[in-house]
Amino acid sequence: MALQNMPPVTRGLNFYDLDDNLKSFLQRVAPDLLKRQETRLRDLGQWVGGELDEQAAYSDRHAPPELISALSINGKPGDRVNKVVFNAQYEAAQIEVYRRGVIGLAFEGKDPEPHTLSFIMGYLLSHTDISTHCPVTMTGAVAYVVNKFGSDEVKKKYLHESTRMDGLAKTGGTWATEKHSGSDVAKTTTIARQMPDGSFRLNGLKWFASNASSGLAIATARPEGAPEGGKGLGLYLVPSHIDENWTVPNSYEVAALKDKLGTRALATAELNLNDAYAIELVPPPHGLRVMMEALGYSRVHNAVGAAGVTHRALLESVCWMEHRETFGKKLIDRPMNQKKLIGMAVEWLAASALAFESAHSFDMAQNDDPSAKTWMRLVTAIAKHRTADMAVNATTTAVQMVGGNGITSDFPTERLSRDTMVLPVWEGPEQIQALELARVILGPEKGADVFIAKLKDIVATLPAAMKPESMSLNYKIGKLKTQMDDLVAHPETMEFVADDILHHAGDVLTYTLLCHEAGWEMTHNNCTIKQMAARKFAEHTFNPRNTGAVDPVVLREEFNALVRRTPPRPVAPKASKASPSP
Ligand SMILES: Cc1cc2nc3c(=O)[nH]c(=O)nc-3n(C[C@H](O)[C@H](O)[C@H](O)COP(=O)(O)OP(=O)(O)OC[C@H]3O[C@@H](n4cnc5c(N)ncnc54)[C@H](O)[C@@H]3O)c2cc1C
Numbered sequence: 001m002a003l004q005n006m007p008p009v010t011r012g013l014n015f016y017d018l019d020d021n022l023k024s025f026l027q028r029v030a031p032d033l034l035k036r037q038e039t040r041l042r043d044l045g046q047w048v049g050g051e052l053d054e055q056a057a058y059s060d061r062h063a064p065p066e067l068i069s070a071l072s073i074n075g076k077p078g079d080r081v082n083k084v085v086f087n088a089q090y091e092a093a094q095i096e097v098y099r100r101g102v103i104g105l106a107f108e109g110k111d112p113e114p115h116t117l118s119f120i121m122g123y124l125l126s127h128t129d130i131s132t133h134c135p136v137t138m139t140g141a142v143a144y145v146v147n148k149f150g151s152d153e154v155k156k157k158y159l160h161e162s163t164r165m166d167g168l169a170k171t172g173g174t175w176a177t178e179k180h181s182g183s184d185v186a187k188t189t190t191i192a193r194q195m196p197d198g199s200f201r202l203n204g205l206k207w208f209a210s211n212a213s214s215g216l217a218i219a220t221a222r223p224e225g226a227p228e229g230g231k232g233l234g235l236y237l238v239p240s241h242i243d244e245n246w247t248v249p250n251s252y253e254v255a256a257l258k259d260k261l262g263t264r265a266l267a268t269a270e271l272n273l274n275d276a277y278a279i280e281l282v283p284p285p286h287g288l289r290v291m292m293e294a295l296g297y298s299r300v301h302n303a304v305g306a307a308g309v310t311h312r313a314l315l316e317s318v319c320w321m322e323h324r325e326t327f328g329k330k331l332i333d334r335p336m337n338q339k340k341l342i343g344m345a346v347e348w349l350a351a352s353a354l355a356f357e358s359a360h361s362f363d364m365a366q367n368d369d370p371s372a373k374t375w376m377r378l379v380t381a382i383a384k385h386r387t388a389d390m391a392v393n394a395t396t397t398a399v400q401m402v403g404g405n406g407i408t409s410d411f412p413t414e415r416l417s418r419d420t421m422v423l424p425v426w427e428g429p430e431q432i433q434a435l436e437l438a439r440v441i442l443g444p445e446k447g448a449d450v451f452i453a454k455l456k457d458i459v460a461t462l463p464a465a466m467k468p469e470s471m472s473l474n475y476k477i478g479k480l481k482t483q484m485d486d487l488v489a490h491p492e493t494m495e496f497v498a499d500d501i502l503h504h505a506g507d508v509l510t511y512t513l514l515c516h517e518a519g520w521e522m523t524h525n526n527c528t529i530k531q532m533a534a535r536k537f538a539e540h541t542f543n544p545r546n547t548g549a550v551d552p553v554v555l556r557e558e559f560n561a562l563v564r565r566t567p568p569r570p571v572a573p574k575a576s577k578a579s580p581s582p
Contacts, residue, residue, distance in 0.1 A: 002566045003315075008323040010315050010412065011053050015127040016045025019311065020565055021349060022120065024530075025356045028520050030116060037105075037117060044100055044121060048128045051096075053412070055089040056129035059265035060415050063087035065212070067257045074248060082254045084212045084267045093132055095167045097125065103140045104165035107147060115140075115297075115366075119304045119359035123352075126308035128412075130419045131265035133308075135171050135211035137301035141294040142172035142218055146237065149282050149290055158237060162216050170215025170240070174298065175206040175271065176291055182208070183432050185220055186230035186288060190273060192221035192280070200236055200280055202273040205255070210426075212254050212269035215240045218281065219273070220291050226284045233287035236278035252276040262418035295427060296377070299384040300358045302427045306387035307348070307355035309420055313394035314344045316413050317401035318563065324403075331401075335550065338559040340401065342536065344394055345562040349533045351390040353513040354383040354506075374450040377440050379509065385433040386506045388423035395420045434498035437505065441484055442491050448484035451505070452477060455512050462519040469515045469534060473508075476542070480508045507541050528568055529561045536562070 003018065016022070026034040065086050072079040086094075098104065102121045105113045118140055125133040143162045146155060161170045181187035190204025202221050209217070217238045226232035242250050251274045258268040282290045318341060321331035331337050358380045365376035395417040399406040406413040424430065440447035459473045483504055487497055514537055518530035536558070561568045 003318055003564050004566075006315075006319045006322045008319060010049065010312070010319050013049040013315065014042065014045040015049050015124055015308075015312070015315075016041045018315065019045075021352055022123070022356075024517070024521060024525070025352070026120070027524075028517070029356075029360050030114065033113060033117060037113065040101065041120065041124070044124050047096070047100075048124050052093055052125070052132065053128045055093045056131065056265065057409075057412065057415065059087055059090045059131065060419075061409050063090070064264040065090070065257060065267040067254055081249075084254055084257065084269070086213070086267070090131075090265055093129075094135065094171065097132055097136060098139070098169035098171070099165055099167045101165050102136050103143055104163045104169070106140070107143055107159065107163040108165060114363040115144075115300075116359045116363050119300055119355075119362070122301045123304040123308040123355065126305035127312040129265070130305060130309065130422070131263045133301065133305050134263065134266050135214070137298045137305075138174045138211055138214065138217075139169065139172035140301065141174055141297045142216055142237075144297045145218060145235070145281065145290055145294045146216075148293070149235075149286075150237075154237065154279060154281065158216060158239070170246070171211055171213070173209055173211050173214030173217030173238075174291070174294055175209050175217050175219035175238070176295075177208040178205060179207045183428065185291065186233070188220045188222055188233055190219065190221040192223045192234060192236055192278065193275075194223065198280075200278040201275040202236060202238065202252075202278045203275060204273050206269075206271040206273065208258070208268055208426075209271040210263075210266055210268045212257065212267035212271070213240075215246070218291065218294060219278065220287055221278070223284060230288040231285040233285070233291075234283045235281045235287040235290045237281050238273075238276055238278045242277045250277050260422075262415075262421050264418075296380060297362070299380050299427045300355075300362050302423060303351075303355035303358045303380065303383040303387045306391035306420075306423050307351040309391045309416055309423075310344075310348045310351045310387070310394040312416060313391075313398035313413070314341070314348050314563075316398045316406075316411070316416075317341060317344060320402045320406070320411075335552070335555055337401070338555060338563070339550070340397065341563045342555075342558050343540070344397060346533050346536045346540065347390050347394055349530070349562075350510045350514060350537050351387040351394075353517060354379070354510055355387050357513050358383040370445060371450045371454075374440060374445040374447050375454050378437060378447055378451050378505075381433040381436040381440075382502065382506045382509055384427060385424070385430050385502060386510065388420075389430075391420045391423050392417075430502070431499060434502040435494075437502050438487065438494045438498040441487055441501070442494065448481070448488060452481045452484070455480075455508065458512050458516045462515055463523055465522060466515060466519055466531065469518070469531075469538075472538065473512055473515060476508050476511065480504055511538050511541065529565070532558060532561050532568070 065084050069080045070083045072081045106115050106118045146159050176185045192200045219236050219238050220233050222232050253272045254269040255272045256270045324331045361376035361379050365373040398413045399417050402413050405411050455477050462470045514534035518534045521527045521530045560566050
């Protein structure tokens with residue numbers, strides 16, 4: 001759908017209908033899924049743009065969760081317990097989102113949908129509310145590891161509870177971070193004590209536990225007598241209630257709620273585990289590895305969420321500028337603003353390319369192909385880092401584009417820019433993703449070989465009309481290979497170069513994916529918008545100081561194509577003038 005005649009505010013827009021890029025991705029990688037689920041996605045896009053948006057603004061500004069001290073109904077008379085209370089709109093939204101199948105569809109029934117569907121739904125949710133998307137992320141992560149690692153008994157008892165679509169889903173929590181250990185989960189001090197019946201009791205303080213009202217959490221803990229470090233950790237399922245009917249509360253308590261810069265509607269707790277009932281999901285030495293698998297799932301959600309909010313930032317800017325006039329002319333018709341909006345559109349397409357590939361690679365890695373798993377880990381580390389930075393950049397730019405109003409709570413840009421700040425931090429900040437990338441490169445999976453081979457495979461599929469891009473990409477992939485090979489030859493340099501490799505690999509991967517999409521869209525839809533986006537991305541990324549005079553005709557064409565989403569006439573390539581590096 002072309003972005004013409006946009007309304008002055010985004011509330012009420014259907015974020016699915018406005019997203020031809022999302023549709024193109026699904027047509028390319030999962031056309032049957034699109035046929036089966038398009039109506040559901042369209043309904044979700046409408047709900048996200050309307051009801052959920054209203055809830056998000058209200059919960060953030062007027063009714064964030066509160067910690068109250070209430071009389072315990074299960075304790076002795078006069079006993080008090082801390083309780084987190086939410087406003088009714090937030091609670092209703094939490095029920096609605098799982099009823100719509102955001103997690104359940106990937107697990108329930110005889111033929112579950114691919115995880116890509118959950119990730120795409122997460123992408124749509126984050127257009128509006130990261131505080132709703134975050135619990136979805138953790139619910140999916142819990143369901144994923146319970147399904148993959150749980151015994152038959154555990155699966156029977158708990159999987160359906162977290163994936164049901166009748167409005168009664170037990171949402172998830174992932175409790176890893178402690179006061180002294182966020183990135184360094186291996187230092188976990190929570191103790192797991194085994195009981196005669198085989199269950200465990202956990203004691204410790206979890207320092208960041210989002211979705212504090214979760215029904216089913218996974219927690220890292222160290223069984224009594226287990227060794228220090230990551231090898232001594234198990235992973236435990238902690239239900240919120242301990243009886244069959246989910247009425248008797250488990251023995252843990254919210255000590256405090258974090259007072260945060262953003263995601264204020266999300267209850268992030270300091271959690272005291274006081275002999276909390278738990279079931280061992282995996283014993284040491286597997287606990288850390290399985291928690292990392294859960295985080296691997298969440299990182300994909302982080303990436304798609306970041307891409308979603310990047311799109312919203314663009315839409316906020318377009319809607320505002322379409323209507324605001326200064327000095328007798330609409331802001332959207334002014335060249336400097338058009339250049340900014342083009343930049344935002346390219347960032348959104350770039351973030352989506354990374355996030356969607358991360359989502360798709362997650363499903364591809366569910367089979368036994370080790371190289372698919374390696375590709376997924378590499379792409380996800382890059383996408384987690386890069387898309388989060390893009391989202392922060394996009395929401396900050398959107399605040400500026402909307403001007404003074406953009407900084408007030410009358411406009412979503414204010415909340416979105418605060419909420420987005422968490423995306424680069426949780427699920428592992430930049431340096432942690434850089435170390436993950438370097439470990440896969442240096443590990444037995446020979447990540448550099450897999451990465452470079454896959455990039456080359458993609459380039460080999462580009463149509464003849466993209467010969468200049470193919471040549472440029474081959475050159476850039478060669479340079480990246482040299483850098484990765486250097487690390488393999490000198491592993492002792494890892495801590496010095498991992499971040500540089502993350503950035504360089506991010507540049508080359510993003511350009512490759514954009515070209516891949518461009519080739520597909522050119523061949524299947526005779527559309528060259530994505531090729532234009534890929535060229536703009538390359539120009540901005542690899543040649544940022546090349547600021548020649550702007551041709552007004554070119555600017556108008558780029559604006560119409562990239563921002564308005566009206567396809568330009570296909571142009572015959574000038575292959576003979578190709579140069580190896582733009
Ligand atoms: C709103 C919010 C909600 C959260 N919810 C949860 C939750 O539900 N469950 C949960 O378990 N956690 C949660 N977290 C915690 C979050 O996952 C951690 O904050 C995050 O992983 C970073 O860890 P840290 O805070 O200990 O930072 P640190 O580990 O202290 O990192 C600080 C900086 O140092 C860098 N750094 C760390 N180690 C290295 C290294 N070896 N080399 C180079 N640089 C390094 C990091 O990249 C970062 O830039 C939440 C955090 C926030 C802000």
